Amino acid sequence: MSEEATNEVIIKLEGLSKRFGYGDAASYALKNFNLEVKRGEFIMIMGPSGCGKTTLLNIIGLLDTPTSGSYLLNNEPASRISPRLQARLRAKKIGFIFQNFNLIPNLPIIENVALPLVYSGYHKTRRLIRASETLDRFSLKEKEYYYPYQLSGGQQQRAAIARALVNKPEIILADEPTGNLDSRSSSLVMEELKQIHNEGNTIIMVTHNPALTSYATRVINMLDGAIDTDIKTVKDSDLPVPVEKKTPKKFFKKRKNNSKKKKGKK
Amino acid sequence: MALLLRTHYDLAKSSLKRNRSRSFLTCLGISIGVASIILILSLIGSVTNLISTQVASIGSDLIVVRPTSTRSTVDSVISELTTSTQYLKSNLTLKDVATIEKIEGVATASPLAVSVNSLHGETETTVPSATVVGTSSAFLKIQNLSLKNGTFLREDSETPTAVIGTKLANALFGTSEPVGKTLSLLGQRFIIVGVLAEVDDPINFNNIDLDNAVFVSASVLNNIDNSLQIQQINIRTETTDSVKQIAETIKERLVASKSGDTNFAVLSGDDITHPAGSLMFIVSGILTVVAGISLIVGGIGVMNIMLVSVAERTHEIGIRKAIGASSSNILLQFLIEALILSLSGGLLGFILGYGLSFLLCLITPFNPFISWQILAITFGVSLGTGLLFGLYPALKAARKNPIYSLKFWG
Numbered sequence: 001m002s003e004e005a006t007n008e009v010i011i012k013l014e015g016l017s018k019r020f021g022y023g024d025a026a027s028y029a030l031k032n033f034n035l036e037v038k039r040g041e042f043i044m045i046m047g048p049s050g051c052g053k054t055t056l057l058n059i060i061g062l063l064d065t066p067t068s069g070s071y072l073l074n075n076e077p078a079s080r081i082s083p084r085l086q087a088r089l090r091a092k093k094i095g096f097i098f099q100n101f102n103l104i105p106n107l108p109i110i111e112n113v114a115l116p117l118v119y120s121g122y123h124k125t126r127r128l129i130r131a132s133e134t135l136d137r138f139s140l141k142e143k144e145y146y147y148p149y150q151l152s153g154g155q156q157q158r159a160a161i162a163r164a165l166v167n168k169p170e171i172i173l174a175d176e177p178t179g180n181l182d183s184r185s186s187s188l189v190m191e192e193l194k195q196i197h198n199e200g201n202t203i204i205m206v207t208h209n210p211a212l213t214s215y216a217t218r219v220i221n222m223l224d225g226a227i228d229t230d231i232k233t234v235k236d237s238d239l240p241v242p243v244e245k246k247t248p249k250k251f252f253k254k255r256k257n258n259s260k261k262k263k264g265k266k
Numbered sequence: 267m268a269l270l271l272r273t274h275y276d277l278a279k280s281s282l283k284r285n286r287s288r289s290f291l292t293c294l295g296i297s298i299g300v301a302s303i304i305l306i307l308s309l310i311g312s313v314t315n316l317i318s319t320q321v322a323s324i325g326s327d328l329i330v331v332r333p334t335s336t337r338s339t340v341d342s343v344i345s346e347l348t349t350s351t352q353y354l355k356s357n358l359t360l361k362d363v364a365t366i367e368k369i370e371g372v373a374t375a376s377p378l379a380v381s382v383n384s385l386h387g388e389t390e391t392t393v394p395s396a397t398v399v400g401t402s403s404a405f406l407k408i409q410n411l412s413l414k415n416g417t418f419l420r421e422d423s424e425t426p427t428a429v430i431g432t433k434l435a436n437a438l439f440g441t442s443e444p445v446g447k448t449l450s451l452l453g454q455r456f457i458i459v460g461v462l463a464e465v466d467d468p469i470n471f472n473n474i475d476l477d478n479a480v481f482v483s484a485s486v487l488n489n490i491d492n493s494l495q496i497q498q499i500n501i502r503t504e505t506t507d508s509v510k511q512i513a514e515t516i517k518e519r520l521v522a523s524k525s526g527d528t529n530f531a532v533l534s535g536d537d538i539t540h541p542a543g544s545l546m547f548i549v550s551g552i553l554t555v556v557a558g559i560s561l562i563v564g565g566i567g568v569m570n571i572m573l574v575s576v577a578e579r580t581h582e583i584g585i586r587k588a589i590g591a592s593s594s595n596i597l598l599q600f601l602i603e604a605l606i607l608s609l610s611g612g613l614l615g616f617i618l619g620y621g622l623s624f625l626l627c628l629i630t631p632f633n634p635f636i637s638w639q640i641l642a643i644t645f646g647v648s649l650g651t652g653l654l655f656g657l658y659p660a661l662k663a664a665r666k667n668p669i670y671s672l673k674f675w676g
Binding site for chain 2: 058061063064083084087088090091092096098102103104106115116118119120121123124163164167
């Protein structure tokens with residue numbers, strides 16, 4: 001496989017706008033936004049509050065839809081992906097990490113981590129084995145049956161990262177993952193993310209902390225719903241190559257074939 | 267799909283376990299509704315069974331003629347019930363009994379002219395509303411009854427005679443052996459010639475409590491009471507082989523002798539119990555509607571709790587959607603939760619309903635009645651309630667916007 005093919009564009013936003021409200025009350029979180037993300041990039045998005053960073057992550061993560069413009073995920077227009085398939089993509093291909101961890105409080109850590117596998121059709125035993133393995137990687141194996149409130153903020157965030165990674169997604173979207181953590185826990189979490197990135201995963205992370213930009217391969221500054229500055233610190237050719245080669249295109253084709261087969265059966 | 271359902275079942279179970287008392291109280295709402303339905307159905311079953319058993323014990327060679335409207339419509343059944351059989355104008359006469367007795371294959375026939383009158387004993391004792399049955403000597407044989415002492419009515423007797431039920435004898439004379447004493451009915455004195463053995467069977471196809479009735483000759487009664495009404499003619503055939511055929515012949519002969527009047531029914535076999543069945547049908551219908559209302563209240567309880575649960579878990583719904591749950595996954599999760607609530611309520615109601623019907627059977631002459639149909643109705647009703655009242659909260663949960671939900675901290 002050539003290097004060019006490996007670092008293909010997996011996210012392409014063109015003329016993307018997101019409006020909230022109508023008429024005189026309308027305001028734009030994103031305005032004519034253009035962005036191309038290549039596989040293996042670690043993008044750090046910075047900017048003042050309300051400049052549209054989180055909205056951008058939500059749209060990329062298929063949780064929200066743009067008002068206008070196009071969003072191509074693996075060259076497939078997101079608007080043409082059915083809500084059901086969007087949910088499957090969120091379960092299998094996209095991992096979310098939130099500032100406030102968003103662990104379900106009444107489920108033990110292991111079940112929280114195994115949650116994306118529930119919606120990917122894994123049997124309970126396999127789910128728990130895989131979640132346990134992932135937690136082991138984040139040194140939380142001995143705490144897998146603890147509840148979220150029994151863990152420190154740093155441990156909770158590591159568990160949340162474990163949950164985002166349990167399905168081995170290709171894109172990781174992190175919304176201020178270190179925002180609620182002290183500096184020691186922050187650097188631990190960032191080291192984990194760096195490790196994940198080195199394995200060839202694409203990470204898009206929103207942060208307010210300029211000190212963390214050293215981990216990124218590309219730093220984007222946003223202002224009023226548009227890109228202000230866009231600096232690449234690593235050449236495209238130096239981006240990490242995925243450890244496990246997966247081609248998202250095939251994923252789409254496979255889904256299409258499956259749906260055709262199902263229709264045929266009916 | 268099965269795996270997903272299993273997963274949703276596990277999720278729903280653990281979520282219900284977290285709110286044990288809340289879940290139990292919601293179940294209780296459903297179980298009260300289901301228990302009422304079970305209780306009613308079980309009692310109806312018991313009564314129907316009781317009457318069928320009686321008819322079976324009397325024998326398959328029994329034919330009954332009753333004055334009737336066509337009985338094929340609900341309206342006619344209702345009018346029959348509201349007017350009461352005592353006041354229903356009967357077109358049957360003693361002449362019809364004679365016509366029937368002449369038909370080939372008929373062993374014997376006896377009329378039943380039931381009225382309610384006041385009876386006077388020898389002393390001051392009076393029974394203001396006793397059941398008076400005008401019949402013939404054949405009645406004893408047709409009904410397979412036995413006498414405690416004395417003899418039954420005799421057609422050749424010159425003086426008016428009467429046979430009395432045990433309980434009525436006690437009420438009127440203060441003894442269960444009043445043979446030889448006299449009673450006064452409509453100004454006519456009757457000599458008691460016999461006492462029926464106690465039957466203790468207040469519910470039967472004749473609609474007569476035999477222990478609380480006095481039996482006199484229908485022809486004598488006809489002489490003193492011009493407005494005598496024959497409500498029923500009971501007939502025994504000689505063999506059990508051609509009962510249907512004989513019933514047809516009876517019908518034809520009666521129509522011919524009554525100049526084409528067809529306002530009567532000739533019934534045999536299970537049809538004999540139908541008037542009682544119709545009564546039960548209407549009473550049970552009304553009671554089921556009442557029980558249904560309590561079930562609806564229970565269902566609203568399920569909906570209410572599920573709506574609270576959805577509101578409380580908005581943030582959880584947001585997280586689940588963000589990490590890959592589709593709207594149908596969320597819908598299924600909450601719907602299964604509602605179904606578990608209603609089905610456990612149904613199970614509890616089933617046990618409760620049968621427990622109550624067993625208790626009730628201790629103080630009534632019925633035997634508890636259990637059938638697979640009642641079980642199926644319980645399951646169906648619980649499932650239906652869960653689906654009906656669980657769907658709206660589940661849809662509400664499924665339609666939640668993940669971004670809004672993630673920001674929501676209940």
